[in-house]
Amino acid sequence: MEILNQLWQIIVHLFTESGFSKLPWQNYVMVVISFALMYLAIKKQFEPLLLLPIAFGMCIVNLFPDIMGLPTTEMLTLEQMKALQLDPASYTTTVIDGITYYNHTEYGGLFYYLYQGVKLGIYPPLIFLGIGCMTDFGPLIANPKSFILGAAAQIGIFLTFIIATLLGIFTPAQAGSIAIIGGADGPTAIFVTTKLAPELLGPIAVAAYSYMALVPLIQPPIMRALTTKKERSIVMGQLRPVSKLERIIFPIIVVVIVSLLLPDAAPLVGMLMLGNLFKESGVVDRLSKTAQNELMNIITIFLGVTVGATTSGKVFLNLQTLGIAGLGLFAFCLATACGVVFGKIMCKATGGKINPLIGSAGVSAVPMAARISQKVGQEENPGNFLLMHAMGPNVAGVIGSAVAAGVLLSVLK
């Protein structure tokens, strides 16, 4: 009987210590949401490289919140140390009012330490380094007017900022972080949010990557609604070949101009251009390969799981998150629309030489947005190849969103 009693007590103790009795209902809802995101990542292949780690981080933090636990230091007296059977000799001491206290440190959870790379703004510029190594700025150099379309798409960011401020439920810093979702650039959104509104990092990062994954669904209806069949059928002339020297000089010039005019954008643009210089110079092949493969993959894993780990149930499941999701979608749609409208203006200005569809690619989301321009263009004219033309505004959008981020940071920080 005694044995059965003790066994029962152990079972009760295990149950009270388990997640079933400790976790609030919101955590379970978040676990279900994480399953849905895993489904989208694996089955539908929506941005799986980031959505899968984010979803898994979301799942694990809601089942075991201590994995994001902060490190704590407890001051114990000598008696308490002895009671806990701890060796006082291996602890540092603090003397208060003549009493010696031993500093007993409990280390934080695994994700807490990995999260420092996000919190300190280290991971997003490193991701940009890898993106720089993979980006071909040739179409942009061949047709520098594409920069206008990259700038136009950023209008969505600033208009959304106004709307978010008018709603009155967000501070200006929070509104700025939400608006940057319109840039359709995950690392930029994370970089800005960690500096302006770190408390909103989870919902903003999830919204940004979700909308980037949904580019093929969100953009085409807007593009079709704003253009005529004739405009969509415009065939653009071939781009001129770009010499190696032009490609090498480009990142150096961009980093000089942007860093001087907008120092807050320097970490993102600087690393993007460093990566591109690695690629174009052709003399540091090893560094280029490491930055775009191993380093990028490692950072992507750390960034994904730790961003996912910021979405604990109590923080994530509220009206604010719904507001962020709605405003983020609005920003994204607006950015697409602004790009297409500017594309139409450029089409008129050049006497019909520019297909307005390439304007939508100004929202970054490389290379998905450019592929969408190509796809929608080919629906009207199967012989029309807009991909390389759309890559110009697409990579200009990356620079444009980093510049817009610099503006938000310099004004709102």
Add this chain to the structure above:
Amino acid sequence: MNNLMQAFILLLAGFIVVFVVLILLIIVVTLYSKIIVAAQNSADKKKARKTTVNVGNENTAAAAAVTDDEEDEDDGEIPGEIIAVIAAAVDAVYGDRPHRVQSVRRSKTSRSAWSRAGVLDNTRPF
């Protein structure tokens, strides 16, 4: 009201700064591209002139072929540059013994461009 004012100021500042920075980049990129393209064109011309002279000195046959061909170019024949390249290739292979390129003719292909494309497509390993 204060927030709204700040938001409008940021909207204007954002528009202006983003456009100014990117327009500045357009100007700079366009300018340096023009300079580089112009510099490379003049360098290419100089190089081409040098090459013609060198080929003429080292291989009289090639020079003759180029000269002959330059005369024929207007008639829709093989361009002089192509002849020079072919002569240089021949020189690279037979350079150690006396040789002369007497004529260069286009070879007749048994298949049309379309049928060659079809063969290529069907015989591509993957």
